[in-house]
Amino acid sequence: DIQMTQSPSSLSASVGDRVTITCRASQSISTYLNWYQQKPGKAPKLLIYAASSLQSGVPSRFSGSGSGTDFTLTISSLQPEDFGTYYCQQSHIVPRTFGQGTKVEIK
Amino acid sequence: EVQVVESGGGLVQPGGSLRLSCAASGLTFSTYWMSWVRQAPGKGLEWVANIKQDGSEENYVDSVKGRFTISRDNSKNSLYLQMNSLRAEDTAVYYCAREIGSSTRGAWWFWFDPWGQGTLVTVSS
Numbered sequence: 001d002i003q004m005t006q007s008p009s010s011l012s013a014s015v016g017d018r019v020t021i022t023c024r025a026s027q028s029i030s031t032y033l034n035w036y037q038q039k040p041g042k043a044p045k046l047l048i049y050a051a052s053s054l055q056s057g058v059p060s061r062f063s064g065s066g067s068g069t070d071f072t073l074t075i076s077s078l079q080p081e082d083f084g085t086y087y088c089q090q091s092h093i094v095p096r097t098f099g100q101g102t103k104v105e106i107k
Numbered sequence: 108e109v110q111v112v113e114s115g116g117g118l119v120q121p122g123g124s125l126r127l128s129c130a131a132s133g134l135t136f137s138t139y140w141m142s143w144v145r146q147a148p149g150k151g152l153e154w155v156a157n158i159k160q161d162g163s164e165e166n167y168v169d170s171v172k173g174r175f176t177i178s179r180d181n182s183k184n185s186l187y188l189q190m191n192s193l194r195a196e197d198t199a200v201y202y203c204a205r206e207i208g209s210s211t212r213g214a215w216w217f218w219f220d221p222w223g224q225g226t227l228v229t230v231s232s
Binding site for chain 2: 001030031032034036038042043044045046049050055087089091094095096097098099100101
């Protein structure tokens, strides 16, 4: 199985800050990498697919980059509604696997 | 609007069985892979199983192999998860999700969208 490791596990940032979340795969997954946002008590929501493609309707302050084993989700200017937990997920092979999540809090 | 809605969760004793359902609307159901993903209380996301468009291929995470069975009825736009020999560690919110696939030069990318609201399964005596 491919292990996905996110860092940091949690962060606290101010509105307007640039936030970066990192995801590392245990083996190369090309660009088979997706990012989701989950708010408390809600289902996950797709943000980025294929490492860098922005899902329709998602604000342009979200962006993704990377290939191979190292990936990054960036929020260019953190907004109050961006709180929640962010997960990366690989779709290179089954079983599909997720990172452990990064909890984002607003200062 | 594409929508998937889960049902069938509840409280079950260890060793018991439960069948989850997922009703899809607003999409041509028969053209998509479908998945189940679960989330234990306070924990992260864990993919459980998926099934090909025509039901001819199924995949499972090791921890549920031999106990869970995924199936679909394309005539009813419905996905199912039959869960047998349930254990306390199967306690989770179970989400149904469409797997969207996109191909470029023979390579396929997949992602989950949308997700249902989830149904809670509690395994406890």
